Amino acid sequence: MLRMMCVTAHPDDESADFGGSLRLYHDRGVETCVLCLTTGQAASHRGGALTDSDLGAMRRREFSAACEILKVSRPEMLNYPDGKLHRQDLYRVVCDVTALVREFRPHVMLTMGPEGSVTGHTDHSMASVFATLAFEWAGRSNRYPDQLNDGIQPHRPQKLYYCTADAPLANRQPITLSPMTATIAIGDYLETKIAAFQAHVSQQPLWSMFENNVRRRGPIETYHLAASVKTGAVNMETDLFAGVVE
Numbered sequence: 001m002l003r004m005m006c007v008t009a010h011p012d013d014e015s016a017d018f019g020g021s022l023r024l025y026h027d028r029g030v031e032t033c034v035l036c037l038t039t040g041q042a043a044s045h046r047g048g049a050l051t052d053s054d055l056g057a058m059r060r061r062e063f064s065a066a067c068e069i070l071k072v073s074r075p076e077m078l079n080y081p082d083g084k085l086h087r088q089d090l091y092r093v094v095c096d097v098t099a100l101v102r103e104f105r106p107h108v109m110l111t112m113g114p115e116g117s118v119t120g121h122t123d124h125s126m127a128s129v130f131a132t133l134a135f136e137w138a139g140r141s142n143r144y145p146d147q148l149n150d151g152i153q154p155h156r157p158q159k160l161y162y163c164t165a166d167a168p169l170a171n172r173q174p175i176t177l178s179p180m181t182a183t184i185a186i187g188d189y190l191e192t193k194i195a196a197f198q199a200h201v202s203q204q205p206l207w208s209m210f211e212n213n214v215r216r217r218g219p220i221e222t223y224h225l226a227a228s229v230k231t232g233a234v235n236m237e238t239d240l241f242a243g244v245v246e
Contacts, residue, residue, distance in 0.1 A: 047202025
């Protein structure tokens, strides 16, 4: 079975940036995994939560509900501090991500770009850095060798994609988006993507802005091929598993 792993920073990222592709490829028989690095406990929109702990618990439940809509085979959530990923021990976080890469053994990995996706969020940038290093290091026996026991072996994913777009959100800090090298037609899964985002009830103030933005773009998700085991010129793709060997 083909496998796809997505690394995100916050609950709702999986729906906002990757929701259509996650559900589309699930329905094509691909096993999917989403690793979210934080519980989103520092969000501006609190959903009535009185403490960060309460909000984190709420958003954990919302993440589970969204992943159910997207039919994610394996949802995983860590507990790094929201809004402070840039202050974490890089080697430790990459260790956690690498461990899951080696266990799940994805053929394709997805994450944000180092600019921080369309919002330019610093946590998104750091998720990109952590995921990119894990993509590169998971296949090397000299990185985190203590993980290599009980049947766990180095694993080299075949492709790494950053989500990208035709324009950033307005009124944000400037970002430079990666060029599009893949356009995935998600069709009716656009509605599924919106429904999954709306499973994050605590973030209801963002619903209309999100829906307006994705409907403007239409039923597509766009990606930048950041790395591939196959070298050479990059052609525009319509399938994230193009050229992947099972």
